[in-house]
Amino acid sequence: MIERFTRTLMTNKRLGIIGGLGPMATAYFMRRIIEMTDAKTDQENIEMVIYNVPSIPDRTGYILDNTKESPLPKITELAGKIQADGADYIAIPCVTAHYFHKAISDSVDIPVSNGIKEAAEYLKKAGIKKVGIMATDGTASTRLFDSVFMDYGITCIYPRPECQKLVMSIIYDDIKAGHKTNMEEFYLVKEDLFEQGAKVVILGCTELSVVKRDRDVGDMVLDIIDVLAADCVSKCAKLRDEYKQLITGLEFNPEDV
Secondary structure, eight states, X not given: OHXXXXXXXXXXXXXXXXXXXXXXXXXXXXXXXXXXXXXXXGGGSOOEEEEEOTTSOOHHHHHHOTTSOOSHHHHHHHHHXXXXXXXXXXXXXXXXXXXXXXXXXXXXXXXXXXXXXHHHHHHHHHTOOEEEEEOOHHHHHHTHHHHHHGGGTOEEEOOOHHHHHHHHIIIIIIITTTOOOOHHHHHHHHHHHHHTTOSEEEXXXXXXXXXXXXXXXXXXXXXXXXXXXXXXXXXXXXXXXXGGOOBTTOOOOGGGO
Protein backbone atom coordinates (compact mmCIF):
# COMPACT_ATOMS: atom_id res chain seq x y z
CA MET A 1 0.00 0.00 0.00
CA ILE A 2 2.82 2.43 0.85
CA GLU A 3 4.51 1.78 -2.51
CA ARG A 4 1.25 2.45 -4.39
CA PHE A 5 0.56 5.67 -2.43
CA THR A 6 4.06 7.00 -3.10
CA ARG A 7 3.89 6.16 -6.80
CA THR A 8 0.51 7.80 -7.39
CA LEU A 9 1.75 11.05 -5.89
CA MET A 10 4.41 11.24 -8.59
CA THR A 11 2.89 9.59 -11.67
CA ASN A 12 -0.33 8.48 -13.28
CA LYS A 13 -2.23 5.71 -11.56
CA ARG A 14 -1.77 2.14 -12.75
CA LEU A 15 -4.69 0.48 -14.55
CA GLY A 16 -5.47 -3.22 -14.31
CA ILE A 17 -7.44 -4.88 -17.11
CA ILE A 18 -9.25 -8.22 -16.93
CA GLY A 19 -9.28 -9.09 -20.61
CA GLY A 20 -9.92 -11.83 -23.10
CA LEU A 21 -13.70 -11.34 -22.99
CA GLY A 22 -13.07 -11.37 -25.95
CA PRO A 23 -9.46 -10.86 -27.02
CA MET A 24 -10.11 -8.45 -29.91
CA ALA A 25 -12.20 -6.17 -27.72
CA THR A 26 -9.43 -6.17 -25.11
CA ALA A 27 -6.82 -5.14 -27.69
CA TYR A 28 -9.06 -2.34 -28.93
CA PHE A 29 -9.73 -1.18 -25.37
CA MET A 30 -6.00 -0.81 -24.73
CA ARG A 31 -5.68 1.17 -27.97
CA ARG A 32 -8.48 3.53 -26.91
CA ILE A 33 -6.83 4.08 -23.52
CA ILE A 34 -3.65 5.19 -25.30
CA GLU A 35 -5.49 7.35 -27.85
CA MET A 36 -7.53 9.12 -25.19
CA THR A 37 -4.66 9.85 -22.81
CA ASP A 38 -3.31 13.40 -23.00
CA ALA A 39 0.33 12.29 -23.19
CA LYS A 40 3.20 13.93 -25.04
CA THR A 41 5.82 11.31 -24.16
CA ASP A 42 5.89 7.55 -23.54
CA GLN A 43 6.38 8.23 -19.85
CA GLU A 44 3.12 10.22 -19.60
CA ASN A 45 1.02 7.25 -20.68
CA ILE A 46 -0.80 4.98 -18.25
CA GLU A 47 0.89 1.85 -16.93
CA MET A 48 -1.35 -1.17 -17.51
CA VAL A 49 -1.41 -4.63 -15.99
CA ILE A 50 -3.32 -6.79 -18.46
CA TYR A 51 -4.50 -10.35 -18.03
CA ASN A 52 -5.81 -11.58 -21.37
CA VAL A 53 -7.64 -14.77 -20.39
CA PRO A 54 -10.04 -15.97 -23.11
CA SER A 55 -10.53 -19.27 -21.24
CA ILE A 56 -12.88 -17.52 -18.79
CA PRO A 57 -16.29 -19.26 -19.21
CA ASP A 58 -18.83 -17.53 -21.44
CA ARG A 59 -20.76 -14.90 -19.50
CA THR A 60 -23.96 -15.03 -21.54
CA GLY A 61 -23.99 -18.83 -21.45
CA TYR A 62 -23.90 -18.84 -17.64
CA ILE A 63 -26.42 -16.01 -17.18
CA LEU A 64 -28.95 -17.81 -19.38
CA ASP A 65 -28.22 -21.23 -17.84
CA ASN A 66 -26.82 -21.28 -14.31
CA THR A 67 -25.99 -24.99 -14.60
CA LYS A 68 -23.07 -24.00 -16.82
CA GLU A 69 -19.68 -23.04 -15.41
CA SER A 70 -19.62 -19.61 -13.78
CA PRO A 71 -17.03 -17.10 -14.97
CA LEU A 72 -17.02 -15.33 -11.59
CA PRO A 73 -14.37 -17.40 -9.73
CA LYS A 74 -11.80 -16.84 -12.47
CA ILE A 75 -12.63 -13.15 -12.78
CA THR A 76 -12.29 -12.52 -9.05
CA GLU A 77 -9.04 -14.50 -9.01
CA LEU A 78 -7.67 -12.18 -11.70
CA ALA A 79 -8.94 -9.11 -9.86
CA GLY A 80 -6.95 -10.24 -6.82
CA LYS A 81 -3.83 -10.73 -8.93
CA ILE A 82 -4.21 -7.28 -10.44
CA GLN A 83 -4.50 -5.74 -6.98
CA ALA A 84 -1.39 -7.62 -5.88
CA ASP A 85 0.41 -6.27 -8.95
CA GLY A 86 -0.06 -2.75 -7.61
CA ALA A 87 -2.92 -1.50 -9.79
CA ASP A 88 -5.01 1.41 -8.55
CA TYR A 89 -8.09 0.84 -10.73
CA ILE A 90 -9.62 -2.16 -12.52
CA ALA A 91 -11.50 -2.28 -15.81
CA ILE A 92 -13.26 -5.20 -17.48
CA PRO A 93 -13.89 -4.53 -21.20
CA CYS A 94 -16.92 -6.83 -21.28
CA VAL A 95 -20.37 -5.42 -20.65
CA THR A 96 -21.99 -8.77 -19.87
CA ALA A 97 -19.42 -9.27 -17.11
CA HIS A 98 -20.93 -6.21 -15.40
CA TYR A 99 -23.65 -8.62 -14.28
CA PHE A 100 -21.07 -9.65 -11.65
CA HIS A 101 -19.85 -6.12 -10.90
CA LYS A 102 -20.79 -6.03 -7.22
CA ALA A 103 -19.22 -9.41 -6.48
CA ILE A 104 -16.04 -8.41 -8.31
CA SER A 105 -15.87 -5.07 -6.50
CA ASP A 106 -16.40 -6.76 -3.15
CA SER A 107 -13.50 -9.14 -3.82
CA VAL A 108 -10.84 -6.39 -3.94
CA ASP A 109 -9.89 -3.19 -2.12
CA ILE A 110 -9.43 -1.04 -5.24
CA PRO A 111 -12.21 0.47 -7.40
CA VAL A 112 -13.65 -1.42 -10.38
CA SER A 113 -14.92 0.74 -13.23
CA ASN A 114 -18.64 0.46 -13.95
CA GLY A 115 -19.11 1.24 -17.63
CA ILE A 116 -22.90 1.09 -17.42
CA LYS A 117 -23.08 3.65 -14.62
CA GLU A 118 -20.58 5.89 -16.42
CA ALA A 119 -22.70 5.69 -19.59
CA ALA A 120 -25.82 6.66 -17.63
CA GLU A 121 -24.09 9.70 -16.14
CA TYR A 122 -22.77 10.72 -19.56
CA LEU A 123 -26.19 10.42 -21.22
CA LYS A 124 -27.95 12.32 -18.45
CA LYS A 125 -25.48 15.17 -18.85
CA ALA A 126 -26.16 15.12 -22.61
CA GLY A 127 -29.92 15.31 -22.02
CA ILE A 128 -30.66 11.92 -23.61
CA LYS A 129 -33.71 10.20 -22.10
CA LYS A 130 -34.34 7.27 -24.45
CA VAL A 131 -31.67 4.91 -25.77
CA GLY A 132 -31.49 1.76 -27.85
CA ILE A 133 -29.34 -1.11 -26.57
CA MET A 134 -27.41 -3.45 -28.84
CA ALA A 135 -26.04 -6.17 -26.56
CA THR A 136 -25.84 -9.90 -25.89
CA ASP A 137 -28.87 -11.94 -24.91
CA GLY A 138 -27.37 -12.15 -21.41
CA THR A 139 -27.21 -8.38 -21.03
CA ALA A 140 -30.64 -7.91 -22.58
CA SER A 141 -32.41 -10.63 -20.58
CA THR A 142 -31.10 -9.37 -17.23
CA ARG A 143 -31.84 -5.74 -18.14
CA LEU A 144 -28.38 -4.71 -16.92
CA PHE A 145 -28.69 -1.26 -18.45
CA ASP A 146 -32.24 -0.72 -17.19
CA SER A 147 -31.26 -1.49 -13.60
CA VAL A 148 -28.89 1.49 -13.64
CA PHE A 149 -30.43 3.81 -16.23
CA MET A 150 -33.82 3.96 -14.51
CA ASP A 151 -32.20 5.86 -11.65
CA TYR A 152 -31.12 8.52 -14.17
CA GLY A 153 -34.52 8.86 -15.85
CA ILE A 154 -33.34 7.07 -19.00
CA THR A 155 -35.54 4.53 -20.81
CA CYS A 156 -33.90 1.56 -22.53
CA ILE A 157 -35.24 0.09 -25.77
CA TYR A 158 -34.18 -3.32 -27.08
CA PRO A 159 -34.29 -4.78 -30.58
CA ARG A 160 -37.33 -6.78 -31.57
CA PRO A 161 -36.76 -10.57 -31.36
CA GLU A 162 -35.68 -11.06 -34.98
CA CYS A 163 -33.30 -8.12 -34.76
CA GLN A 164 -31.87 -9.39 -31.47
CA LYS A 165 -30.96 -12.59 -33.30
CA LEU A 166 -29.03 -10.45 -35.77
CA VAL A 167 -27.17 -8.78 -32.89
CA MET A 168 -26.09 -12.17 -31.53
CA SER A 169 -25.03 -13.28 -35.00
CA ILE A 170 -22.88 -10.17 -35.42
CA ILE A 171 -21.25 -10.75 -32.01
CA TYR A 172 -20.69 -14.51 -32.17
CA ASP A 173 -20.72 -15.47 -35.86
CA ASP A 174 -18.86 -12.40 -37.12
CA ILE A 175 -16.65 -10.70 -34.50
CA LYS A 176 -15.77 -13.57 -32.17
CA ALA A 177 -15.31 -15.90 -35.15
CA GLY A 178 -12.93 -13.45 -36.83
CA HIS A 179 -15.19 -12.74 -39.81
CA LYS A 180 -16.22 -9.45 -41.41
CA THR A 181 -19.29 -7.78 -39.93
CA ASN A 182 -22.53 -7.98 -41.88
CA MET A 183 -23.23 -4.24 -41.91
CA GLU A 184 -26.61 -4.70 -43.56
CA GLU A 185 -27.71 -6.58 -40.44
CA PHE A 186 -26.11 -3.96 -38.20
CA TYR A 187 -28.06 -1.14 -39.86
CA LEU A 188 -31.30 -3.12 -39.73
CA VAL A 189 -30.95 -3.37 -35.96
CA LYS A 190 -30.03 0.29 -35.62
CA GLU A 191 -33.04 1.33 -37.73
CA ASP A 192 -35.31 -0.88 -35.62
CA LEU A 193 -34.18 0.87 -32.43
CA PHE A 194 -34.65 4.35 -33.88
CA GLU A 195 -38.11 3.38 -35.14
CA GLN A 196 -38.98 2.43 -31.56
CA GLY A 197 -38.01 5.90 -30.36
CA ALA A 198 -34.35 5.68 -29.41
CA LYS A 199 -32.39 8.95 -29.67
CA VAL A 200 -28.99 7.28 -29.26
CA VAL A 201 -27.96 3.68 -29.89
CA ILE A 202 -25.53 2.19 -27.40
CA LEU A 203 -23.07 -0.44 -28.53
CA GLY A 204 -23.60 -2.36 -25.31
CA CYS A 205 -21.20 -5.19 -26.05
CA THR A 206 -17.48 -4.63 -26.43
CA GLU A 207 -17.41 -6.91 -29.47
CA LEU A 208 -19.65 -4.36 -31.21
CA SER A 209 -16.99 -1.73 -30.49
CA VAL A 210 -14.81 -3.58 -33.00
CA VAL A 211 -17.49 -2.87 -35.61
CA LYS A 212 -17.17 0.86 -34.89
CA ARG A 213 -13.38 0.57 -35.09
CA ASP A 214 -13.48 -0.89 -38.59
CA ARG A 215 -16.69 0.37 -40.17
CA ASP A 216 -18.93 3.43 -40.36
CA VAL A 217 -21.71 2.91 -37.81
CA GLY A 218 -23.38 6.23 -38.58
CA ASP A 219 -24.47 9.06 -36.30
CA MET A 220 -25.91 9.02 -32.77
CA VAL A 221 -24.04 5.93 -31.59
CA LEU A 222 -22.37 5.67 -28.19
CA ASP A 223 -19.69 2.99 -27.85
CA ILE A 224 -19.46 1.44 -24.38
CA ILE A 225 -15.70 0.86 -24.82
CA ASP A 226 -15.26 4.59 -25.38
CA VAL A 227 -17.20 5.30 -22.19
CA LEU A 228 -15.17 2.75 -20.22
CA ALA A 229 -11.87 3.99 -21.66
CA ALA A 230 -12.71 7.64 -20.99
CA ASP A 231 -13.57 6.80 -17.40
CA CYS A 232 -10.31 4.89 -16.88
CA VAL A 233 -8.20 7.65 -18.40
CA SER A 234 -9.97 10.29 -16.31
CA LYS A 235 -9.35 8.26 -13.15
CA CYS A 236 -5.73 7.38 -13.93
CA ALA A 237 -4.34 10.33 -15.94
CA LYS A 238 -5.70 13.19 -18.06
CA LEU A 239 -8.32 12.78 -20.79
CA ARG A 240 -7.84 14.57 -24.11
CA ASP A 241 -10.53 17.22 -24.57
CA GLU A 242 -11.73 15.82 -27.91
CA TYR A 243 -12.77 12.60 -26.19
CA LYS A 244 -15.17 14.34 -23.86
CA GLN A 245 -17.73 14.10 -26.71
CA LEU A 246 -18.31 10.40 -27.40
CA ILE A 247 -21.55 10.24 -29.41
CA THR A 248 -20.86 9.83 -33.14
CA GLY A 249 -21.94 12.68 -35.38
CA LEU A 250 -21.79 15.32 -32.66
CA GLU A 251 -18.91 17.77 -32.68
CA PHE A 252 -16.78 18.47 -29.66
CA ASN A 253 -17.69 21.78 -28.00
CA PRO A 254 -14.89 23.22 -25.80
CA GLU A 255 -17.54 25.09 -23.79
CA ASP A 256 -18.82 21.74 -22.52
CA VAL A 257 -15.49 20.94 -20.87
